[in-house]
Amino acid sequence: xxxxxxxVVACLLITAVAAFAADANSTTQPNPAAxxxxxxxxxxxxxxxxxxxxxxQSTYEVVSGGSVxxxxxxxxxxxxxxxxxxxxxxxxxxxxxxxxxxxxHMIAKNIDLDRGEIAFEFAGAGNLANPNAEHMHSATLRLVxxxxxxxDWTLFDNAKPKLTMNMQxxxxx
Numbered sequence: 374x375x376x377x378x379x380x381v382v383a384c385l386l387i388t389a390v391a392a393f394a395a396d397a398n399s400t401t402q403p404n405p406a407a408x409x410x411x412x413x414x415x416x417x418x419x420x421x422x423x424x425x426x427x428x429x430q431s432t433y434e435v436v437s438g439g440s441v442x443x444x445x446x447x448x449x450x451x452x453x454x455x456x457x458x459x460x461x462x463x464x465x466x467x468x469x470x471x472x473x474x475x476x477x478h479m480i481a482k483n484i485d486l487d488r489g490e491i492a493f494e495f496a497g498a499g500n501l502a503n504p505n506a507e508h509m510h511s512a513t514l515r516l517v518x519x520x521x522x523x524x525d526w527t528l529f530d531n532a533k534p535k536l537t538m539n540m541q542x543x544x545x546x
Contacts, residue, residue: 405484406465409491412516413442413458413465422524422540424448429540467493469509475500477509489516495529505531520544 416433423429429448436443444456455470465481479493495510510529516522520543527537 404463405486406460406463406481408486409465409481409484410442410458410460412486412489413491413514414439415519416442416444416516416522419545420522420542421545422542424538424540426450426538431542465491465493466496467512469512471509473507475502475506475508477501479509479512489522490514491516507535510534520546 413433414435417435418433420431420433421428422431427449429446431447432445434443434445435441440459442458444458445453446456447453450472452472454472456467457470458465458467460466465484467479467481469477469479471477476499477495478497478499480496481491482494483490483492485491490513492513493511495508498508501508507528507530509526511527513525514522515524522542524540524542525537526540528535
């Protein structure tokens with residue numbers, strides 16, 4: 374017959390082994406947001422795109438000790454626009470500083486590393502007059518290879534999609 378002390382020791386040992394295995398398993402599972410952010414860092418440099426609104430030039434720069442990827446978009450609009458991509462804990466997020474004067478904040482809700490796809494969804498905005506005001510509401514990036522990617526940005530107005538701008542980017546060498 375097993376003593377009560379031996380049973381307690383066996384239970385503690387099983388609990389410790391299970392906790393160690395869970396911890397080891399969690400460290401071997403890379404965070405998809407961190408992996409996607411690393412892929413975004415590889416965009417550093419100059420890019421050109423064709424879009425329905427004309428030619429676009431974008432530059433990507435890794436700043437702030439590697440914690441932010443800064444995108445500067447110039448093109449047919451009057452002033453450059455800035456988008457900052459960053460990790461917030463285990464989430465990949467962006468803030469888009471729009472020519473409309475608002476600052477949509479989006480969170481990557483779908484990350485498919487095999488396809489190179491990162492889909493961001495609206496999570497709030499600074500300087501938005503009201504929830505129905507025009508604003509960028511979603512963005513999907515598809516990182517095709519080291520020299521090509523696409524970006525689809527969807528503008529909402531009156532709580533519905535108004536326009537999706539598709540850009541086919543090529544790295545400037």
